[in-house]
Amino acid sequence: MYLIGENLRGGYGGADILNNCTIGVDKGEIAVIVGPNGAGKSTAMKAMLGMLDLNEGKVLLDGNEITDLSPQARVAHGVAFVPQTSNVFVSMTVEENLEMGAFLREDDISETRDMVFELFPILKEKRRQPAGELSGGQRQQVAVGRALMTRPAVLMLDEPTAGVSPIVMDELFDRILEVRAAGVAILMVEQNARQALNIADRGYVLVTGENRYTDTGEALLANPEVRRSFLGG
């Protein structure tokens, strides 16, 4: 797999939240991490990004170990991250948000920007508006757009549909499918497990920081145990 975190164990200084958990995603694939509250879903993703001290395990990107790289260094290596909250620069315009996303790039960014505008047409319309004035769904689009500006190989999304309406959620998932079609590896933590697994090529069900089930999204949705315990029947 393109990005893989193997046998991860660690936490935020106190007790370990992740216990021997393995997560991975390949290019052109969507991997979704689901599980009950407190299962360590976001923590697992943060471990992949390097925002967590690992006691055990390693993270590999395209075969190279990146366990000791800082989050910023991983960004430079093509890993983009969309946090769950505070994921836009509220006082800056939509266009400036995208520009900041491409901060590390020295080349012409207008092509990538146009691609983001094509993916999220509403952003083109609101390009001169401060991101803080947009609706929740539009902000999520800015957040994803900002992350795409680095032309990442891996896009990590922490609950991208938290707090948006079902219609907006469907649309956002459609857009994420388009990003996948461009060959990006997408790793996502989702509260809306059923909908997320629907579009997932790979699903990880975590419980207390451990892998409980790992399969394709389709197979997990079909698994009666998973349905009963985690998807509400």
Added chain:
Amino acid sequence: MPEMTEILNALVVFTNFVLIPGLAYGSQLALGALGVTLVYGILRFSNFAHGDVMAFGTMVTILVTWWLQSLGVSFGPLPTALLALPLGIAGTVLLCLVTDKFVYRYYRAKKSPPVTLVMASLGVMFVVNGLVRFIIGTDDQRFFDGERFIMKARDFKTLTGLNEGLAIKSSQGITVVIAVILVALLFWFLQKTRAGKSMRAYSDNEDLSLLSGIDPDKVVRITWIIAAALTTIAGVLYGLDKSFKPFTYFQLLLPIFAAAIVGGIGQPIGAIVGGYVIAFSEVLITYPYKKVVTYLVPESWAPEGLLQLLGTEYKFAVSFMILVIVLLVRPTGIFKGKVL
């Protein structure tokens, strides 16, 4: 009804003693407050050393001015201090970067709460304060040279035939012109350049700016350079306009902070508006209106008292009152800055 000339005389008195001094003082405060607000927005603490850093920058400029004067260098009708200013700025930039390296960076790396950084800046304030007094002494220093007036009161009188004169000091003119240029440059920098945008992004959302690959050390460095330059220029302009005395500059900390907070701390536009709000409040409340009113009312109504709301020795109370009112009524300030 008072006659036209009397209204004009009253207007001239008002312009001469309130409007022009207020405009110059407001510009000086605005430049000082911009430095405070930038440091607050980026480094996230109130820099109490700002007033004394201002004194330091002014002192270096004065020392260079004296040296230039001893060499017989002059800047024609303009004050020699303007020639010395770049060296003054360089010295202050160096001071700020060195303090950051040896004091603030340690607390930043430890992710100390802002109040710890504020206390550290208090320590820096005492050290810089002592340094300045040790080098240049505690006395008043006047370092203005060149043409004193753009417009002399007597020339104005002969020109207009009015009783009252309108004087515009060169220092006041220079202050306003430099302030306008600097503010325009600063806004251009923050809005249009890559470095300026990265500063705004860092101030807006530190974590996200790191995730975007913005280098925090570089942002901090640029912030100190700009703050040091602005504060030195503010200090030199204030010194040219009035005089330089370390204690006065320490006291300027209050109106400067009041200006930054009234405008909305962290908001550059707020610092500018706040600077003028504080300056005009101070001047308007401490100015004796006797002369102005005497021109406007019939002779028999002429006031006996000075019609002064507050003695000038209490001018700092004005900043303090405004500060308290703003913090009580609208803690975010006029332009919705951060809440302290």
